[in-house]
Amino acid sequence: MQWSDYTNGQRIKILRGEDVRQSDLAEMTGLSIVTIQKAEQDKQFTLPTLMAIADALSVDTSVILGQQAPRRAMRRDDRMMLRALSQAVHDTAAGLLPDSIEAPAEAGLQDAIDRCWNLYWKGHYSEAGAITAPLVAQAAAHLHIQPVGEQAEAWGLLADAYRLAAYVANLVGARDLAYAAIGHAQSAAESSADGLRPALVASGRSWVYLRDARLPAALALAEKAAVDIEPRFSKATPEQLTVYGSHVNFAAVVASRMGDKDRAAAFLSQSHATGARMGNEHRAHGTLFGPVTATTQAVGINVALGETGKALALADAITDTSQLTEAARNRYAMDKAMAMADAKMWDASLDVLEKALTEAPQWARHQALPGVIVQKVDRASTARLRRVSKLIGVRPGIDGFSPATRRTAL
Numbered sequence: 001m002q003w004s005d006y007t008n009g010q011r012i013k014i015l016r017g018e019d020v021r022q023s024d025l026a027e028m029t030g031l032s033i034v035t036i037q038k039a040e041q042d043k044q045f046t047l048p049t050l051m052a053i054a055d056a057l058s059v060d061t062s063v064i065l066g067q068q069a070p071r072r073a074m075r076r077d078d079r080m081m082l083r084a085l086s087q088a089v090h091d092t093a094a095g096l097l098p099d100s101i102e103a104p105a106e107a108g109l110q111d112a113i114d115r116c117w118n119l120y121w122k123g124h125y126s127e128a129g130a131i132t133a134p135l136v137a138q139a140a141a142h143l144h145i146q147p148v149g150e151q152a153e154a155w156g157l158l159a160d161a162y163r164l165a166a167y168v169a170n171l172v173g174a175r176d177l178a179y180a181a182i183g184h185a186q187s188a189a190e191s192s193a194d195g196l197r198p199a200l201v202a203s204g205r206s207w208v209y210l211r212d213a214r215l216p217a218a219l220a221l222a223e224k225a226a227v228d229i230e231p232r233f234s235k236a237t238p239e240q241l242t243v244y245g246s247h248v249n250f251a252a253v254v255a256s257r258m259g260d261k262d263r264a265a266a267f268l269s270q271s272h273a274t275g276a277r278m279g280n281e282h283r284a285h286g287t288l289f290g291p292v293t294a295t296t297q298a299v300g301i302n303v304a305l306g307e308t309g310k311a312l313a314l315a316d317a318i319t320d321t322s323q324l325t326e327a328a329r330n331r332y333a334m335d336k337a338m339a340m341a342d343a344k345m346w347d348a349s350l351d352v353l354e355k356a357l358t359e360a361p362q363w364a365r366h367q368a369l370p371g372v373i374v375q376k377v378d379r380a381s382t383a384r385l386r387r388v389s390k391l392i393g394v395r396p397g398i399d400g401f402s403p404a405t406r407r408t409a410l
Contacts, residue, residue: 003069008050009042011064015057017076028056058083078172081126084133086177089165092140093184103141106153112138113160117286120167121325123363129168136161156192159185160286163204170208172366178208196243199229200285203247206254215258222251226267233277242282245274245289249297256304264305268298281323292323300335303342311339330360334369341376349377350384357391364391 006014016025022040026033029052038044039053054061058079062068070079091097104112112135119128139161143154162185170178182205189197202225209218226247231240252267271294281290295318302311315336321329333356340349353373357364364370370392377385 004066006066007042008045008064008066009040011066012053012057013040015059015064015070015076020057020076025053025056029053075126077130078126081129081133082169082172082174082177085129085136085165085169086174088133088136089162089177089181089184092136093180097137097141097144101137101141103145104138106142106157109135109139109142109157113157113164113286116164120164120286121288121327123327123330123360123366125168125171125366126362128164129172132161132164132168136165152191152193155188156194156197159188159192159197159201162188163201164286166204166208170211175208175212178211182208196229196240196285199225199247200243200287202228203250206250210254210257215254219251219254219258219260219263222247222254226251226270233274236277238278238282239284241274241278242284242287242289245271245278245294246287248274249289249294252301253297253304256301259305261305264301268294268301271297288325288328290323292318292321293328296321296324296328296332296335299332299339303335303339306342308339308342311335312343315339326360327363330356330363334367334373337373338369338376341373346377347384349373350388354384354388354391357388361391 003011016022020028022036023033025031026036029036029049031049031052035044035049036053039049050061050064054064057064057076059070060068063070112131116128116131116135119125119131136158139154139158143151143158146154162181166178166181166185169175169181182201185201185204186198189201192198202221206218206222206225209215209221226244229240229244229247231237231244233241236244248267248270252264252271255264255267272291275289275291275294278290281288281292295314299311299314299318302308302314318332321332324332333352337349337352337356340346340352353370357370370388374385374389374392
C-alpha cells in the first residue's frame with residue numbers, strides 16, 4: 001500500500017505517531033479535539049484545519065494530501081529540524097536575519113561549529129541539524145558586523161555552517177536543501193581566507209551528486225577537488241594531509257560505485273599512502289582521516305566493486321577501530337555485514353548488523369544500507385531476521401517507500 005492510497009485522516013494519524021496524542025495535536029494547533037477527531041475520521045477537513053495541522057506536524061500540506069510521501073525515517077522532531085534548517089539557509093542567503101539574533105565572537109562561533117561536527121560524526125543528525133539552524137544565522141550575523149576588508153575569516157565560518165547544513169540535509173534525503181546549502185557554502189568559501197575550504201565544499205557537492213545518483217559528475221568533481229589540494233608529502237601539515245586523504249578516499253568511493261576498478265585502486269593507493277604518512281587519525285575542518293579510516297573505507301569500496309574476498313580479508317586484519325568517529329565505525333560495520341551477506345555468511349552478517357543497530361539507533365534510522373542487507377540475507381534464522389527488521393524500523397507500504405537497493409543506499 002502506497003502513501004497516496006491512505007485517506008487524509010489516516011495520513012494525519014500516521015504522521016502524528018504514537019508520541020503525539022489527539023489532545024496534544026489539538027493543543028499544538030489551537031484547534032479543538034473534536035476538530036482533530038473529525039479530521040482523522042475524514043468527516044470534516046477545511047483548508048484552515050489542513051494548514052494548522054501541517055504546521056504543527058512540520059510537513060508540507062502536500063504530504064497530508066498524499067501528493068508526496070514523507071521521507072524515510074522522518075519523525076516529527078526530524079521534520080521540525082529540517083524546516084528550521086531550511087528557513088535558516090534560505091533566509092540568510094537572502095540577507096534576512098531574525099531581529100533577536102546576536103552576533104557571537106569568532107571563538108564562540110568556531111566552538112559551536114566544532115560541537116555540531118562532533119554531533120554529526122556521532123551519528124546524531126537531528127541534534128546536529130537542530131543546532132546548525134541557529135548557527136547559520138549566527139554566522140551570517142557575525143559576518144554582517146565585520147568591517148569591509150576584514151571579512152575573510154567570517155566568510156570561512158559561514159561556509160562551514162552552510163556545509164554542515166548541506167551534509168545534514170543530504171543525509172536525511174532533503175536533496176533540494178542540500179543543493180541550496182552547498183551552493184551558498186561555495187560562494188562563502190570562495191571569499192574566505194582558507195585555501196582548503198573551496199575544496200572541502202567541492203567534495204561536499206560531490207557527495208550530494210553521489211546521493212543523487214549523478215555518478216560521473218560526482219567522480220569528476222571529487223577528482224578535481226583532490227588534485228587541487230594535493231600537497232607535497234615532505235612539507236604537508238597534518239591538517240593538509242587530513243583533508244587531502246579524505247578527498248582521495250571519497251574519490252575512490254565514487255569510482256567504486258561506478259564499477260571503475262582501476263580508478264578506485266589508484267585512489268585507494270593514494271589514500272593508503274596518505275594514511276601511512278600520517279601515522280594516526282587526525283581531525284580537521286569537520287572531517288577525520290588516517291590509516292584506520294583508509295583501511296575501513298577500503299572494505300566498503302571492495303564490497304561495492306564485488307571483491308567480497310578482498311573486503312573480508314581486509315576486515316579480518318582490522319583489530320581496532322576506536323580511533324574512528326562513531327558514525328564511521330557504524331558505517332564500517334554495515335560494510336562488513338554486507339560483505340558477509342555477499343559471501344552467504346547469513347548469521348554472521350546479521351550478528352554484525354544487529355549489534356550496530358542496537359548500539360546506534362539514532363544513526364541507524366537514517367541509513368538505507370541495513371534494508372539492503374536484510375533483503376539479501378534470506379536464509380538466516382527467521383527469529384533473528386524478524387528482530388533485525390524490527391530494529392530497522394521501516395514499515396513497507398505504511399511509510400510509502402520502495403525497498404532500498406545498492407543504488408539508493410549510496
